[in-house]
Amino acid sequence: xxxxxxxxxxxxxxxxxxxxxxxxxxxxxxxxxxxxxxxxxxxxxxxxxxxxxxxxxxxxxxxxxxxxxxxxxxxxxxxxxxxxxxxxxxxxxxxxxxxxxxxxxxxxxxxxxxxxxxxxxxxxxxxxxxxxxxxxxxxxxxxxxxxxxxxxxxxxxxxxxxxxxxxxxxxxxxxxxxxxxxxxxxxxxxxxxxxxxxxxxxxxxxxxxxxxxxxxxxxxxxxxxxxxxxxxxxxxxxxxxxxxxxxxxxxxxxxxxxxxxxxxxxxxxxxxxxxxxxxxxxxxxxxxxxxxxxxxxxxxxxxxxxxxxxxxxxxxxxxxxxxxxxxxxxxxxxxxxxxxxxxxxxxxxxxxxxxxxxxxxxxxxxxxxxxxxxxxxxxxxxxxxxxxxxxxxxxxxxxxxxxxxxxxxxxxxxxxxxxxxxxxxxxxxxxxxxxxxxxxxxxxxxxxxxxxxxxxxxxx
Numbered sequence: 001x002x003x004x005x006x007x008x009x010x011x012x013x014x015x016x017x018x019x020x021x022x023x024x025x026x027x028x029x030x031x032x033x034x035x036x037x038x039x040x041x042x043x044x045x046x047x048x049x050x051x052x053x054x055x056x057x058x059x060x061x062x063x064x065x066x067x068x069x070x071x072x073x074x075x076x077x078x079x080x081x082x083x084x085x086x087x088x089x090x091x092x093x094x095x096x097x098x099x100x101x102x103x104x105x106x107x108x109x110x111x112x113x114x115x116x117x118x119x120x121x122x123x124x125x126x127x128x129x130x131x132x133x134x135x136x137x138x139x140x141x142x143x144x145x146x147x148x149x150x151x152x153x154x155x156x157x158x159x160x161x162x163x164x165x166x167x168x169x170x171x172x173x174x175x176x177x178x179x180x181x182x183x184x185x186x187x188x189x190x191x192x193x194x195x196x197x198x199x200x201x202x203x204x205x206x207x208x209x210x211x212x213x214x215x216x217x218x219x220x221x222x223x224x225x226x227x228x229x230x231x232x233x234x235x236x237x238x239x240x241x242x243x244x245x246x247x248x249x250x251x252x253x254x255x256x257x258x259x260x261x262x263x264x265x266x267x268x269x270x271x272x273x274x275x276x277x278x279x280x281x282x283x284x285x286x287x288x289x290x291x292x293x294x295x296x297x298x299x300x301x302x303x304x305x306x307x308x309x310x311x312x313x314x315x316x317x318x319x320x321x322x323x324x325x326x327x328x329x330x331x332x333x334x335x336x337x338x339x340x341x342x343x344x345x346x347x348x349x350x351x352x353x354x355x356x357x358x359x360x361x362x363x364x365x366x367x368x369x370x371x372x373x374x375x376x377x378x379x380x381x382x383x384x385x386x387x388x389x390x391x392x393x394x395x396x397x398x399x400x401x402x403x404x405x406x407x408x409x410x411x412x413x414x415x416x417x418x419x420x421x422x423x424x425x426x427x428x429x430x431x432x433x434x435x436x437x438x439x440x441x442x443x444x445x446x447x448x449x450x451x452x453x454x455x456x457x458x459x460x
Contacts, residue, residue, distance in 0.1 A: 030081020
């Protein structure tokens with residue numbers, strides 16, 4: 001029996017407890033597409049959202065027949081190959097009828113012509129008359145915003161993929177179409193809107209199906225399909241619904257600009273997979289230890305060293321929005337307008353405090369979202385350790401605002417006589433602190449586990 005447990009979460013205290021993770025079985029091993037690449041990307045997309053623990057098999061004919069499938073919350077199918085055999089197929093259907101969810105990805109809807117139960121479960125199948133036009137980027141529109149999977153979601157914009165058309169509905173199958181895309185005649189399409197995601201039931205099991213997700217063998221440019229965070233997020237939301245019946249993931253993917261943010265002039269400081277654009281404080285490149293990118297976030301390991309992480313760029317007035325979380329009793333900060341003239345970043349740059357207030361029990365001037373040692377975080381709506389918080393720093397015309405989870409905590413001058421008096425009464429009075437009108441943004445190494453993502457900035 002080939003069953004592969006997947007990698008453990010790197011930063012244990014920042015990850016959900018294992019008991020909270022829905023166990024999934026990813027079925028792969030045969031496909032007319034590049035299944036080795038797509039299965040790996042499906043696995044990463046599901047692991048990165050930290051809602052699932054994933055096992056995989058490339059031998060479903062044996063595994064499905066021999067394993068207790070009721071231990072899984074859902075079975076994810078990236079498979080288009082020979083039938084599994086009577087024992088495996090019967091075990092699969094029993095599990096789904098009993099409440100195990102199913103996720104059907106792209107060419108998995110091509111599979112098993114003549115297996116009526118599977119065709120009913122799938123609802124829409126690639127059969128005689130089905131096709132697709134040229135690989136291209138197209139918009140995918142939410143057409144049912146009332147379903148938990150699509151509630152609050154924006155349309156997928158310019159998603160690169162194959163656009164399946166004329167999928168054949170199974171007689172008697174019932175399903176809801178959640179998203180659709182226009183099949184453009186000039187790219188070889190039908191001139192109709194075609195279904196791009198459905199949700200249905202098979203017995204007690206919930207089924208999420210998307211024809212999206214194409215990557216062709218030997219065609220590296222088509223890997224752009226799975227590099228799109230919009231598709232990865234749709235898959236994660238659909239899988240969470242299939243596995244649990246609810247969707248707790250946010251409506252928008254992390255490390256991705258909404259149309260409104262793009263129109264407003266925001267850009268990403270973090271690409272979601274590398275430290276490009278960052279380096280160590282007073283160093284030419286990122287630190288060799290301490291800082292890493294894991295599950296789509298910049299993370300610092302407990303006692304990992306490395307020092308503070310610094311943006312390559314300097315900024316003056318800006319609107320900086322980001323997500324952060326710390327381990328229990330964890331401490332860090334976002335330090336702005338940093339100069340590299342002193343030994344430490346905090347000697348020149350004021351700090352947005354990042355802290356587990358519930359575990360550390362600080363006074364207000366040293367609590368989460370505070371302007372550290374200067375302005376308290378009164379009424380901070382902080383989330384528990386290990387959960388993501390939404391931070392925001394606004395610098396404009398000599399004033400600074402700190403926000404936490406939608407609430408403004410700080411709104412004070414950051415220059416002039418009032419500012420000078422605040423600094424003089426603080427621990428920073430002996431340093432050239434808060435004097436620059438431009439500088440770097442630093443992520444603080446305080447020795448604890450901390451993570452940052454979705455860092456968007458707009459110069460004002």
